[in-house]
Amino acid sequence: MHAPRNIPLIFYATPPDHCPYLEGREMTTVFADPHGPMDVERYGRLLDAGFRRSGHHVYRHQCRGCDACVPIRVPAAAFCPDRSQRRAWRRNADLQTVVREAAFDGEHFALYTRYVNQRHRGGGMDRPTPEGYWGFISSRWCETWLVEFRLQGRLVGVAVTDRLPQGLSAVYTFFDPELERRGPGTHAILWQLQEARRLGLPWVYLGYWNPLTPKMAYKVRFQPAQGLVDGLWQRVGPG
Incomplete structure (x- = not known):
């Protein structure tokens, strides 16, 4: 099923709330209108812009003064x-x-x-x-x-x-x-x-990598990993 291409997506932001990953920090989430048009092609483009999904909800962390959560992906053909x-x-x-x-x-x-x-x-x-x-x-x-x-x-x-x-x-x-x-x-x-x-298929997307918390830091071990940093996918981690 394909979403109508002439209907734009609308995005909202949550109020800052307690960060579940880093003590003393706040998290803000940007999310697409869950009642708006969505299909696998649109979601694929949003995935490349750092979004993820939880159920039908498509979201991205966008926290003021913090960029610790980095979207990460691994090139399948180059993985070692x-x-x-x-x-x-x-x-x-x-x-x-x-x-x-x-x-x-x-x-x-x-x-x-x-x-x-x-x-x-x-x-x-x-x-x-x-x-x-x-x-x-x-x-x-x-x-x-x-x-x-x-x-x-x-x-x-x-x-x-x-x-x-x-x-x-x-x-x-x-x-x-x-x-x-x-x-x-x-x-x-x-x-x-x-x-x-x-x-x-070129990529495997692993969600968010956060080097400051063990629950998310392990993802960078799958090399050569790329992270979305300052709007560009670039090599992250050792090597």
């Missing part, structure tokens, strides 16, 4: 895993991967609930509802995959992935917290990079 990433890939070689179209699944929701209740306890994401979960990961205008990772048939991870004209976008990944030492989050990104290369 480091030693730690190669180990993570080998540790998870026994996982079976199944790509499914987006549809609510109770098994997925149960795993998501375990994940957020342990990893994000007290952060606002715990105690999810089926409606809240599905509203967070689904989109009515984007082609979304639910990439399952299974260990001897048991669901141990799901990578919510959008396919766009210019690449894959890693929306969210959740996994069995008991298997964290395997590096399932790293494995999911490595799979997305491999799949993008197989499909001939």
Whole structure:
């Protein structure tokens, strides 16, 4: 489904609020009118301008006096895993991967609930509802995959992935917290990079990189990463 091209998008900004990433700072979010025209082509252009999606909502951090959150992407063809990433890939070689179209699944929701209740306890994401979960990961205008990772048939991870004209976008990944030492989050990104290369898609978008918080700093390890800095995509991180 394509949005009418002659209808412009309207953007709004939220009032400054507590930043969930950096203590003592405030966050302002710019977002597209959720009732306005949107399709995968428009979203792809917004993704290249530093926007992301949460459910149907397309947003970008635009905080006064702070530019710590940097949109980041990785060129699939040029990506070269480091030693730690190669180990993570080998540790998870026994996982079976199944790509499914987006549809609510109770098994997925149960795993998501375990994940957020342990990893994000007290952060606002715990105690999810089926409606809240599905509203967070689904989109009515984007082609979304639910990439399952299974260990001897048991669901141990799901990578919510959008396919766009210019690449894959890693929306969210959740996994069995008991298997964290395997590096399932790293494995999911490595799979997305491999799949993008197989499909001939140039980029994998990893959301926001913030070097000041461990929850987001790891993304720059996928080299050669590019960040959107001062309106231009440029190399970021080591190397």
